[in-house]
Amino acid sequence: MKLFTFIIKKAMKPTVILTAGLLCAALVFMCASFNSSYGKADDYKKILSGFSTAKEGYEFSKGKSSMISDTGNEIYAKADKYINSHNNGGVPGVLPNSMVDELLEARSASYENSKQIYTIMSKQLYSQAKSCELISERVEGYSRNIRRGVKDEYSLKTAELMTDDYTEVLHNEESSDTVYDTRAADNFTDFLSSEIISYIGIFMLTFSVFSSELQSRRFASIRISAYGAKKYAAARSFTGLLQAAVFFTVFCFALVLSVLISSGSSILSMPVQYLKGFELSHLSLSFGGFILYVYAIKLIHLLALAAASMLISLISGKVIVSAFGSGMIFALCIAAGRLEGAAGQILSCDIIGMSNDINVIDLGGSPIRVIYIFTAAMIAFTLISFLMIILLSKRRRCYA
């Protein structure tokens, strides 16, 4: 216990400094990502608060967006017609300045701002307005297949699994009638599933855990101490995992806080199906529950990577080699995002890919959720790495 407390006290300072630094960077980049996706639509909240139901808001914003586009399209069509009709042997006609002024007006900042507000609003409210309908259609599709006498066992099992989930989802959605501003929540989900700042933090915390001790020969002194190599390795690895957990918890909490400041705490009770791209998600969770779900998934993934990084640092014995080796593991995880299918989703911790639709794979004729395989694989990997660190630590000699 004394050893453990000593190691934790030593490890806290770098964890705090790193967490603070990377958190500031993450908040800045998340805001930049929000601004680039959603612009500075100040009137957005004011317009949204005027709708009593999501369907009303969706129909209105879609209509308004189409109307603004149509007005613009009329001007563009008129100009296009003029150019084509004055085409002289392949040389396009020159537009008169009055038409150029109209085109510039149609592309002006105020016009673009209005168009952006209603386009974003219709996309945001689509999930809220249509999710129930889309899920009901899907459930109806499953029942239709059964009535038609589909015999394929795997399809039937998948249909049964999804029908149960969707029934619960529909029940949750029916009891929710608030119109939500989901911009910050969508941005948070997109950012957290594609950000690499957490990987950077875990790498920096764990890449040299054992290699610096081996290279500086401190490990030789630790081996002959009362605790020995095994106890020390166990305590140090556990501390490394704890550092990773603390870092990610603070990181995630701060990002969630920024979402709550932007959207208000009522967003926590929103069904997850109201997020952009999650209309057909089988998760019967509120957004608050989804945050915990995402936090747990990402934490499991990061703990597995932290354990792997510490194992590499023990095996390599040199700081530079462990940096390179650990870096390769993290780079492979990021690059695995380009792979298609369950393998890519598991390796890169693709939260959106694993949660926004059916996401099952055929394992021995039964549909198994990808998320279960992911969780089992990551926990197994973490435990195996942890055990290997303890076993190898006794045999590890210092770098000579």
Place this chain on the structure above:
Amino acid sequence: MLKVQTERLFKYHKVMILVLIIMIAASRLVADRVMKSESVSPYKSAAVSERFDELLEQSEGMTLEQCAQFIETRQLSSLKGGAEQDEITAVMLYRSELQKCFEVRGYRNYCLYGKGIVSIDIPKDINTNNEKYAGFAVPKVVNSDAFMKYLYLSSFSLIPVIILLLTAVLRADSYEKGVERQIMLSAERAGFHRVREWIMISEITLVCAAEQLSLLIMSGTLGRNEYSSAPLQSVTGFTTSAFRGTITQFIVFIIARQLLSAVLCYQVFAILAQKLCSVKRYILAAFGITALMSLASYYIPELSPYMFASIGKTENMAYSLDYISIIDGSEAPLVIILMSSVICGLIIWRRAEN
């Protein structure tokens, strides 16, 4: 001194050199494979590209009006004469490229003479940034596939990571072991530092040059003679770019920027290695700088030309060059001058410290 240091490098760091070569080659091959495996390729097929090049040869030296007449005649004859699909596709692509040229010339004429817009796609800042568009050269029809492939392949350049590793092995390790303190006592220290610096910068320059040459060969850009006379605005996607120069000059700018970024990255990392005297802290600091610059250039594209240690998309950097009215040109010369000045300042400072 040079012989000793070079021998030491190849004798004791063979594995590291091999790893670096494998890293560079692997990253380029992976980028090439990914590019070729795209399900919907934005590039022309080989047959269409060949036909397109024939049209370019036949229309060389013509004005835009003459090119329009030429392609109208070709289109009519290919439709009447039952030409192959590849030829028809090449003709349609030539027409759309020619249309882009007319559009760019239209922006220029509108800003110079008050009229000339020939498309519905007008830049929003055409009235506020009048001088930018007035300074455009008349574009030409070009086969831009090779240039776009070059930009794609030069994405995610691992040069900052390579410099990080090189500096860690050759500098940070020495500082941590206290070798530098012994060198400070030697009479040959000035010569030692000078030679070591030259070796490092030569290595980095060699790595950058080899990488860029391989990219130019792999993308097919080297054989494109028309790039030396076609303005950058002839390329789709760059029709409103502020860069005033030909496609070849733009490629030279990218290469120069990469080289200066690499040298600047080395200078900064060398200072970190000297000040921190610990390989672990050096890796943390250097990696932190690389990571933050890469993220900054991804999330805030306006900063990407200045992010010297970023592993970022070259395309993003290329699109982000702004127009500077004071110099009546793009940010490109500013980027080069700024980087060169910082490099000179850092070299002078480090020499004084040593």
